[in-house]
Amino acid sequence: MRQEIALKKIVEYVARKASSLAQKYELDDLVAPSIAPIFEKSVEKMASMLVKRNNGMRCNLCDKGPFTKRGMYLHLIRVHSKDIEIMVQEELKRLLEVIRK
Numbered sequence: 001m002r003q004e005i006a007l008k009k010i011v012e013y014v015a016r017k018a019s020s021l022a023q024k025y026e027l028d029d030l031v032a033p034s035i036a037p038i039f040e041k042s043v044e045k046m047a048s049m050l051v052k053r054n055n056g057m058r059c060n061l062c063d064k065g066p067f068t069k070r071g072m073y074l075h076l077i078r079v080h081s082k083d084i085e086i087m088v089q090e091e092l093k094r095l096l097e098v099i100r101k
């Protein structure tokens, strides 16, 4: 249950990053501080995969847009939160494997 709440907040963090909105949480509060700096790079990678930035902001998953920052964020949260959740879980799994080696 706690993990589910954290996952929702991480999805929000990624969507905010992708839409260039200010963050509400520190990444340190959402993932273990030991992986936060590496995970920040993953967040940037995911954010760049979600949004196309030539000609305003467009959704890279379904090509809708152009959006304002707020509109982009709401679109990602409303339409693609499951997609982002899966991306986040994959990234965390990959990072934890890398760290364990």
Ligand SMILES: [Zn+2]
Residues within 6 Å of the ligand: 059, 060, 061, 062, 063, 064, 075, 079, 080
């Ligand atoms: Zn979309």
